[in-house]
Amino acid sequence: MSHTTRTGEIHVPILARVEGEGALELRIAAGRIEELKLRIFEPPRLFEKLLEGRGPQDVIDSVARICGICPVAYQLSAVAAIESILGVTPTPWVEAMRRVMYCGEWLQSHSLHIHLLAAPDFLGYESAPAMARTYPDEVRRGLRLQGLGNEILRTFGGRSVHPVGVCPGGFFHAPEAATIEALREHLAEGLEEARALIAWTAGLPLPEDDQDFVSVSLRHPRDYPITAGRIVSDRGLDLDPADFAQRFREFQVPHSTALHARLDGHPYLVGPLARLNNNLDRLPAELRELLKELGIHFPSCNMFHSIVARAVEIHVAISEALRLTEGYAPAAEPRVEAPARGGVGFGCTEAPRGILWHRYALDDEARVLEARIVPPTSQNQARMEEDLVASLTRVGLDRDDDALRLHGEMVIRNYDPCISCATHFLDFHVLRK
Amino acid sequence: MTTASRRPRIAVHKFSSCDGCQLAFLNLGEPLLALAETVDILHFAEAGPVDEEAEVDIAFVEGSVATSQDAARLRGIRERSRYLVTIGACATAGGIQALRNLHDADEWVSGIYASPEQIDLLADSTPIAETVRVDLELWGCPVSGEQVLGATTAMLAGHLPRVDHSAVCLECKRQQAVCVMVAQGRPCMGPVTSTGCGAICPRFQRDCYACYGPAVQANVSALATHLAATGMPAGDIARRLLFINGHAEPFRSEGRDWQARVITRSGREEEPG
Numbered sequence: 001m002s003h004t005t006r007t008g009e010i011h012v013p014i015l016a017r018v019e020g021e022g023a024l025e026l027r028i029a030a031g032r033i034e035e036l037k038l039r040i041f042e043p044p045r046l047f048e049k050l051l052e053g054r055g056p057q058d059v060i061d062s063v064a065r066i067c068g069i070c071p072v073a074y075q076l077s078a079v080a081a082i083e084s085i086l087g088v089t090p091t092p093w094v095e096a097m098r099r100v101m102y103c104g105e106w107l108q109s110h111s112l113h114i115h116l117l118a119a120p121d122f123l124g125y126e127s128a129p130a131m132a133r134t135y136p137d138e139v140r141r142g143l144r145l146q147g148l149g150n151e152i153l154r155t156f157g158g159r160s161v162h163p164v165g166v167c168p169g170g171f172f173h174a175p176e177a178a179t180i181e182a183l184r185e186h187l188a189e190g191l192e193e194a195r196a197l198i199a200w201t202a203g204l205p206l207p208e209d210d211q212d213f214v215s216v217s218l219r220h221p222r223d224y225p226i227t228a229g230r231i232v233s234d235r236g237l238d239l240d241p242a243d244f245a246q247r248f249r250e251f252q253v254p255h256s257t258a259l260h261a262r263l264d265g266h267p268y269l270v271g272p273l274a275r276l277n278n279n280l281d282r283l284p285a286e287l288r289e290l291l292k293e294l295g296i297h298f299p300s301c302n303m304f305h306s307i308v309a310r311a312v313e314i315h316v317a318i319s320e321a322l323r324l325t326e327g328y329a330p331a332a333e334p335r336v337e338a339p340a341r342g343g344v345g346f347g348c349t350e351a352p353r354g355i356l357w358h359r360y361a362l363d364d365e366a367r368v369l370e371a372r373i374v375p376p377t378s379q380n381q382a383r384m385e386e387d388l389v390a391s392l393t394r395v396g397l398d399r400d401d402d403a404l405r406l407h408g409e410m411v412i413r414n415y416d417p418c419i420s421c422a423t424h425f426l427d428f429h430v431l432r433k
Numbered sequence: 434m435t436t437a438s439r440r441p442r443i444a445v446h447k448f449s450s451c452d453g454c455q456l457a458f459l460n461l462g463e464p465l466l467a468l469a470e471t472v473d474i475l476h477f478a479e480a481g482p483v484d485e486e487a488e489v490d491i492a493f494v495e496g497s498v499a500t501s502q503d504a505a506r507l508r509g510i511r512e513r514s515r516y517l518v519t520i521g522a523c524a525t526a527g528g529i530q531a532l533r534n535l536h537d538a539d540e541w542v543s544g545i546y547a548s549p550e551q552i553d554l555l556a557d558s559t560p561i562a563e564t565v566r567v568d569l570e571l572w573g574c575p576v577s578g579e580q581v582l583g584a585t586t587a588m589l590a591g592h593l594p595r596v597d598h599s600a601v602c603l604e605c606k607r608q609q610a611v612c613v614m615v616a617q618g619r620p621c622m623g624p625v626t627s628t629g630c631g632a633i634c635p636r637f638q639r640d641c642y643a644c645y646g647p648a649v650q651a652n653v654s655a656l657a658t659h660l661a662a663t664g665m666p667a668g669d670i671a672r673r674l675l676f677i678n679g680h681a682e683p684f685r686s687e688g689r690d691w692q693a694r695v696i697t698r699s700g701r702e703e704e705p706g
Contacts, residue, residue: 041500067452
């Protein structure tokens with residue numbers, strides 16, 4: 001078999017260190033990728049149907065169960081849509097504390113991804129515990145940051161997975177001032193660790209692989225986008241979330257139980273790198289200064305810089321949580337009354353992995369008539385396939401199956417695919433003819 | 434379970450789920466690294482190691498049986514594992530996705546997918562114990578990390594732990610939480626729901642929604658009758674019972690019973706009578 005005419009099939013039966021179940025299938029013919037499929041075979045759980053007939057609180061508690069790693073994103077996209085239908089405007093205290101809670105999820109999810117899922121790739125380890133033998137301080141710092149995110153989530157939600165605090169109109173419970181004071185001390189320590197983490201990720205041996213892609217994210221008039229904003233791209237898109245369906249289309253492909261999505265017919269990227277690319281001017285001034293000192297430049301079109309973008313967003317999350325809890329006092333009323341009303345509403349927030357769009361139609365008793373949820377991982381599927389074709393070709397299709405499989409998995413992990421969200425994944429096939 | 438020749442071996446398997454119960458391990462922090470130093474984790478795809486065929490001392494199973502492939506995979510895991518432990522509501526009770534068991538699942542699939550024939554999905558989502566023998570069930574949506582770690586330690590010491598299935602009410606008393614049912618008239622499921630969560634909902638001034646499954650000797654029908662007496666419509670009572678653990682008895686039978694009392698007229702639910 002000559003290098004230029006390599007043919008055959010590669011099969012990655014289980015992709016490790018991704019959240020969910022899927023596989024990668026690759027068919028190479030005459031030295032070119034003839035077909036590449038990111039197979040997502042996570043069984044669907046039919047959430048959009050099981051929500052029908054349910055009231056607002058059941059929706060909030062149900063959609064959390066779509067994803068154990070980003071339940072708050074689901075709860076807050078849903079509650080935004082529901083509150084818009086019920087005609088409820090949460091108080092500034094609620095708005096601020098929901099943002100703090102969301103920061104906790106970014107912190108937990110990003111830190112888990114950097115240390116337990118992604119970093120072992122760049123340093124050549126099978127897993128984080130294996131990596132911890134050589135990099136004990138770095139792994140422990142990561143686990144502490146993840147723990148800090150979980151502490152924020154517990155403060156507002158009682159537990160970090162499927163928290164119970166959010167209701168239409170606000171929260172069931174306002175944390176005590178003493179609890180927030182203790183949390184703030186941990187956040188201040190975490191901010192120092194986040195600075196060190198950014199420098200560490202920027203120093204990792206990341207492959208150079210610039211590609212042409214469209215970055216899609218929310219954009220807020222003042223803040224780094226988390227809980228609200230318009231949907232924008234770096235190619236001029238600027239859209240009210242209510243008009244999402246006019247430009248974004250979902251469609252089914254035979255090899256995936258997660259629907260694919262396209263923007264005006266083309267793949268696009270959502271997630272930390274896209275968010276950072278589109279919102280550099282919304283970073284806190286101190287953080288911009290830090291990036292300059294470290295010589296880190298964004299926007300970037302190298303997907304491997306996603307790990308640095310996650311570290312930057314960990315810093316954003318901690319400094320935002322600190323800013324918003326300064327002078328904290330528990331609200332006397334952590335929620336406003338939410339009357340039952342019917343109508344159609346939209347919610348779009350920035351889940352750790354990218355924009356998460358919800359649409360609900362409620363009847364006049366505020367029960368769900370129709371629900372539609374577009375998670376970030378299904379939006380990234382087409383981009384992931386496009387990236388894999390380019391990256392694997394660049395690495396060289398004549399490399400052996402193991403090398404291609406490892407590189408393929410590494411490419412996929414940049415997107416932090418959350419397949420239980422999109423439904424799930426893990427498996428790699430290459431067919432060489 | 435440690436022998437002179439080798440360390441204990443564990444595996445974490447996933448079926449239909451949200452991955453939230455695997456986080457019971459991934460959120461452990463320092464104890465995760467300690468665990469990795471005392472046992473060999475042979476299969477835990479999300480954390481890195483992949484060897485689905487490995488023979489292990491303890492297999493933790495997350496998720497419910499949901500596709501045509503699942504039962505065969507599960508039987509293989511059972512054969513190769515000394516202890517099989519289910520973690521969470523999906524593995525132990527079929528999960529929230531088991532709500533489809535009460536509906537026409539095909540119709541649901543075609544309500545979401547343009548080409549439903551490409552989707553491999555069983556009509557019912559079922560707990561692991563409906564397919565294979567289970568040694569220990571850890572309930573909860575999500576399972577408690579402390580429970581998982583405690584159970585692991587006990588099993589590594591060679592015995593199966595006892596799990597407390599007393600009602601959330603008892604936990605509220607232990608935690609000195611004010612009863613939300615008595616003080617606020619909230620439709621709390623605490624009297625019939627197993628503890629394990631630490632009574633977080635009542636402590637947050639909200640009613641328990643039964644994510645840890647039925648308590649031992651739960652008198653579900655008495656609670657449902659009480660809720661009806663407070664003016665809760667039959668449809669709401671049914672939805673309260675048929676939720677996260679709706680496939681678990683006695684929630685299932687009682688929930689279906691209340692569901693049957695709902696009369697729907699022009700798309701609206703009406704009370705009988």
